[in-house]
Amino acid sequence: MRTTFQDELALLEATLQEEGALVLRALRGAINALEQRDEELADEVIAFDDDVDERYVRIEEGIQLLLARQTPVATDLRLVLAILHINLHLERMADYCVTIAKLSKLVPEVDPGPRFVEGFEEMGSRCEEMIRIALDSFGNRDLEGAESLVDLDELVDRANRRVVARILELGGDPEMREYGLRMVVVSRALERIGDHAVDIGEQTAYLLTAEFREFTDASHPSPREA
């Protein structure tokens, strides 16, 4: 039994879950900063991205060492590869949170009405749920949970389309238009966070089934979408 190796692998996975928890915190912070126009909170989200990056680098280095020294195979190999990919997805999610935080500071003082805030709150909390399910199903090796992310992502995509429709209704006032432009990017960032959560689900499926497959593929829609 390669005790050291198993310990190192378990530590990497724990660090990954920790990184996931930090991403959840960043996302909630970014949404709150946006909704409440809280610049201080936005700055905090931006600053705390270093915490995510620190875990990201630690995991990358750990995996480099494991590959170089332990030559993992079979399930161990798949777990190492899945951690490597999920690490990148989480880091990208955190970057999107930073993007949202930065944009929340840049918007002009306009009042687009409460429906906007509601739309982002909906997308944000759906994304939070997706990240939680992505992390839990990976941690629990739960294929069904991982696959359920596709349906949840569809809801985020729909919310994204609604937000974009509302932006188009904002009218021609230059400040309103600038606000709308920035919010398109926010909506897009949230939509991408959902996509990354689905990608994490795909890594869980790969770990469990040893098959590389995309849950959904734009060029080959599944029967459900067709």
Next chain:
Amino acid sequence: MARDVTIPVDVGPAEIAQERKAPTPAQRDVVFDIDGLTVSYGSTTAISRVDLDVYRNLITAVIGPSGCGKSTFIRCLNRMNDLVPGARIDGQVLYRGQDLYADGVDPVEVRRRIGMVFQRANPFPKSIYDNVAWGPRVLGMKKDLDGRIERALTDAALWDEVKDRLKKSALSLSGGQQQRLCIARAIAIEPEVLLLDEPASALDPIATSAIEDLMHELKKEYTLVIVTHNMQQAARVADLTAFFSLEVGESKRTGVLVEYDTTDKIFTNPSDQRTEDYVTGRFG
């Protein structure tokens, strides 16, 4: 079940694909068809009911923990176990359709066609030339002996290192060179199959890598079966991998074939939990 083996297909990038090239249909001949092979020494059963096919121009690796019968198995393929007193072989080993253990089969002829290289390089205390020439001389292959020896040494990737000192003692060579000399000696008589029993376990990493490169070259002309306790070596060189393990019963331990599949499958997603536990180092 263990015999349902799919021939490897190209899955990797071009370079890997080149190395692990899938055989053309004409090459997918079964060289050994092994059925229910059981070997006992006295009252001890070393391996039990092994079913396995070995394919032409592929490298088949046999891995497993100590005492699982890897060496016993490979030694059945050229009747080396005949030399062990008390050894009893049941089941069938068909070599190109011919039962190797049938009456009237000459073990010497078997060993001419199915050569073997051992863990410890064992050159004769003679010149490099004489070591390689020994087999052909014994078998009366006297025509163009010099050419035959040059070809064997070239195929064993040793020619450039020894061509200027063929008359020097084989014992003056390094361990890795001696092992390649033994491979040259084995292929000088043009066998069809090369069995390698831990051929690199006594060698340093550079000499090991030379032997592994050589195996990739040799499989173009020969069928190779290698026993190795070095799993990474199996992962690096073999097209197919057979995993043997020990079945522990009441006061008895018997070697069994657990899983036989493409090396890619064995090392990424083995079907049997015992294989998984072994290749990931959780057991053995």
